[in-house]
Each structure stands twice: as C-alpha cells, then as structure tokens.
Amino acid sequence: MTGPLSGTPAVVLMDPVGASINFKPQVAERGMAVISVYTMPREYIQTRWPDHTLGDTVSLYAAELDEIRARLAELDADIRAVVPAFDVAVDKADTLAEELGLPGNGARLAAARRDKSEMREAAARSGVRIPRYELVEDPSDIARAAHAVGFPAFVKQTAGAASHGTRLLSGPGDAEDLSSLHRTDHFGRPVQAWLVEQYVRGRELGVNCVSHDGEHHVVDIWEYRQPDDRDYSFPYWDWAQIPQDDPDWQTAVDYVRQVLDAFDVHLGPSHTEIKISGGDAYLIELGARLPAYPMIDAWIAHSDLDPHRQTLVCRLGEVPKIVKAPVRHDRLSGANAIRNDGPAGRLVEIRGLDTVERLPGVDKLVVAYQQGDVVPTTDSMRTIPVRVSVSAPDHATLVERLTAVRESVQLVMEPVGRHR
Numbered sequence: 001m002t003g004p005l006s007g008t009p010a011v012v013l014m015d016p017v018g019a020s021i022n023f024k025p026q027v028a029e030r031g032m033a034v035i036s037v038y039t040m041p042r043e044y045i046q047t048r049w050p051d052h053t054l055g056d057t058v059s060l061y062a063a064e065l066d067e068i069r070a071r072l073a074e075l076d077a078d079i080r081a082v083v084p085a086f087d088v089a090v091d092k093a094d095t096l097a098e099e100l101g102l103p104g105n106g107a108r109l110a111a112a113r114r115d116k117s118e119m120r121e122a123a124a125r126s127g128v129r130i131p132r133y134e135l136v137e138d139p140s141d142i143a144r145a146a147h148a149v150g151f152p153a154f155v156k157q158t159a160g161a162a163s164h165g166t167r168l169l170s171g172p173g174d175a176e177d178l179s180s181l182h183r184t185d186h187f188g189r190p191v192q193a194w195l196v197e198q199y200v201r202g203r204e205l206g207v208n209c210v211s212h213d214g215e216h217h218v219v220d221i222w223e224y225r226q227p228d229d230r231d232y233s234f235p236y237w238d239w240a241q242i243p244q245d246d247p248d249w250q251t252a253v254d255y256v257r258q259v260l261d262a263f264d265v266h267l268g269p270s271h272t273e274i275k276i277s278g279g280d281a282y283l284i285e286l287g288a289r290l291p292a293y294p295m296i297d298a299w300i301a302h303s304d305l306d307p308h309r310q311t312l313v314c315r316l317g318e319v320p321k322i323v324k325a326p327v328r329h330d331r332l333s334g335a336n337a338i339r340n341d342g343p344a345g346r347l348v349e350i351r352g353l354d355t356v357e358r359l360p361g362v363d364k365l366v367v368a369y370q371q372g373d374v375v376p377t378t379d380s381m382r383t384i385p386v387r388v389s390v391s392a393p394d395h396a397t398l399v400e401r402l403t404a405v406r407e408s409v410q411l412v413m414e415p416v417g418r419h420r
Contacts, residue, residue: 003076015086024055126262133197168233202277255281298333338386339378345413
C-alpha cells in the first residue's frame with residue numbers, strides 16, 4: 001500500500017488545540033510530519049479554534065477508533081509516536097500507541113484514565129481512596145442516587161472536563177429540579193451518563209508529575225484556593241503553587257504515586273486532582289496528560305521545564321530531562337479567575353485592568369469578554385471573564401499579589417434586557 005505520506009516519519013497528535021498547538025513546532029523541528037487527529041465535532045472545533053489546522057501536515061477528523069485506524073492506514077506514514085495533546089482523547093491515544101507498538105501507558109486501563117465512572121471502578125479495585133458514588137444514565141435517577149450517596153453531593157459528566165456541567169447538591173431540594181442540567185459536554189458532545197458522588201470537604205490540590213519507566217517525578221503542586229469555607233461546585237477562583245515545606249506536600253505526593261501506579265501511568269505527564277480531608281487524600285480526577293491553564297504558562301515562564309518538548313521526548317521513547325535533575329522553578333506562580341458568580345448579564349465595563357497591569361508580579365492578563373457582550377454565570381473554564389497570571393519569590397508574597405489583583409478588578413454588568 002502506498003499513501004500520501006508513504007514511509008514519511010510522523011507523529012500523531014490527538015486533538016492538538018489551545019496550548020497544545022505547541023506540540024506542532026516540536027514535531028516539525030525533528031523533521032517529522034504532523035498528523036493531527038481531531039476527535040471532537042468538527043463544527044465545534046472550527047468555531048472554538050478557527051486556526052486549529054495551522055502547522056498540520058495532515059488534518060484528520062474522526063471520532064471513533066476504527067475510523068482513526070483506517071484514516072491513518074491510508075496515509076501509510078512511518079508513525080513514531082502518538083501524543084495525547086488534549087484530554088478528550090487520552091484513552092484513544094494510548095490504545096493506538098499500543099496497537100502500533102509505540103511508547104504509551106497501555107490500553108488495559110486507557111478508558112479508566114478518561115471516563116470518570118470507569119476511573120472510580122478501577123480505583124476501588126486497586127484500593128485507592130475515593131468518594132462514595134453512583135453512576136446514572138438517566139437524569140431522573142440523580143435524586144435517588146444523591147440520597148443514596150448522601151448530601152452534599154456532586155453531579156458530574158462522566159466524560160466531561162473543566163468543571164463544565166458540574167452541579168453541587170447541598171440538600172434534597174437541589175436534586176428536585178435538574179432542568180438546567182447540561183446535556184452536552186465541554187467538547188460539544190452529548191452527555192451519556194453522570195456520576196453522582198460524595199462531596200469531600202477539604203483542601204483541593206493538583207499534583208503534576210512526569211513519569212518515566214514507572215518512576216513518578218513531581219513537577220509541582222498547586223492549590224485550588226476558594227474565597228471562604230463554603231461548599232463549591234466550581235473549583236477555579238485562585239490557583240497557587242505550594243512550597244515543598246507545605247504540611248500536605250508529602251501526603252499528596254505519596255497518594256498520587258499510588259494512584260499513578262494503580263492506573264498504569266508509567267510514561268509522560270500527568271495531572272491528578274485530589275482532596276485532603278482529615279489527613280487523608282481522595283481521588284477527584286486523574287489526567288494522564290499535560291495540565292491546562294495556568295500551569296503550562298507558569299512552567300514556560302518560570303521553570304526549566306519545556307512541557308511540550310518533554311512530553312514528545314517521552315512518547316518517542318527517549319529519556320526526559322526530569323529523570324536526570326528535578327525541575328527548577330525560579331519563582332512560585334499563581335493565577336486569579338475573576339468570575340461572574342451572579343446571573344448572566346451584559347458587560348458594561350471591567351474596572352481596574354490598567355491598575356492590574358502595573359501591579360508587581362503580574363505576568364499575563366487575559367480578558368474573555370468585551371463591552372456589550374453577554375457574560376454567563378461562570379461555570380466552566382471557558383466562561384471565566386478575566387484571568388490573571390501572577391508570580392512571586394515566595395508563597396506569602398504570591399498570596400498577597402493574588403489578593404491585590406482581586407481587589408483591583410470589578411466587573412460592571414447590567415441585566416440583559418436593559419441594554420439599548
């Protein structure tokens with residue numbers, strides 16, 4: 001068989017969108033073809049990332065493994081690596097890698113590293129501590145499941161991401177009216193099932209590692225900070241790297257290494273979200289891929305870790321830099337998510353942005369809405385109106401700078417019907 005890339009060395013990137021486009025120049029620098037496979041609905045990708053094909057040698061749109069296999073076979077390329085560039089197709093990337101005899105984390109638990117219900121089942125079999133949970137496929141069963149699990153409880157899409165569609169059920173009344181429950185996920189696909197699980201009160205941490213040959217090297221740990229002690233459904237308010245002398249550091253590291261072993265994660269980056277409650281750690285979610293905002297930005301700006309290059313190194317079967325020496329951070333990093341916690345409204349103005357730009361330690365300011373736009377209630381990463389990346393020489397100063405940013409910014413909105 002001869003195809004358009006017959007014998008050409010190539011790397012398959014699964015859904016290289018957003019920050020993951022940075023994989024493309026890394027592949028091109030090695031003189032290999034960039035085969036990008038987009039598994040999300042084509043219309044959704046084109047709307048959200050209009051320039052997503054830039055840097056592609058070949059762009060393929062296919063959602064199911066059989067179609068992906070067939071399309072890749074038609075190209076007849078010499079595929080050297082399959083890289084999960086975005087979390088939507090982590091399972092497909094590892095399944096393809098195994099079938100092609102390439103480095104990866106294997107197909108055996110690939111689905112459990114993506115689907116939250118299978119993730120819970122695999123964790124339970126391995127003795128990994130998790131919240132109580134039930135799986136439901138019909139929204140009418142959510143109330144019953146919540147009563148069985150106990151309040152407060154979470155409702156989560158099993159294949160979702162970025163907290164899109166997550167609901168906090170504080171009590172029985174919250175489970176009665178679920179008419180506003182999202183029926184499509186963060187990737188524009190219909191929701192097939194929901195996880196109803198125990199809400200674990202405690203400190204939420206994101207632990208980032210790079211694994212090689214079964215050894216899990218810690219890059220850093222971030223805390224998901226909240227404004228107060230109230231229960232919450234949306235974890236993104238402030239992010240802050242924590243120092244290694246933090247009292248929960250070792251507990252988190254030991255637990256996450258157990259999680260990675262349990263899920264056969266032995267190669268490449270991972271981002272594991274956990275809760276620390278009463279001195280014990282609980283698995284919230286495992287991502288066997290690079291994290292999203294703000295961590296990649298922070299590494300590029302304030303560490304010697306090149307996340308996309310080192311992920312590609314792992315997937316090509318080479319030894320990543322972190323094996324030889326720990327990642328060096330020259331500062332601690334953090335970020336603010338300036339949210340709209342009220343009802344949707346039309347944006348009149350955002351006050352204080354000029355002040356924020358002059359504050360010490362502000363690395364990046366991203367504004368998602370302009371004057372006159374309708375700003376929805378913030379319930380996912382996509383609907384955060386303002387994000388600010390901050391850095392500092394130590395943790396105390398980092399927290400002070402995060403506070404200064406938050407005190408400077410104000411969203412001014414009006415009800416949608418009052419706009420003229």
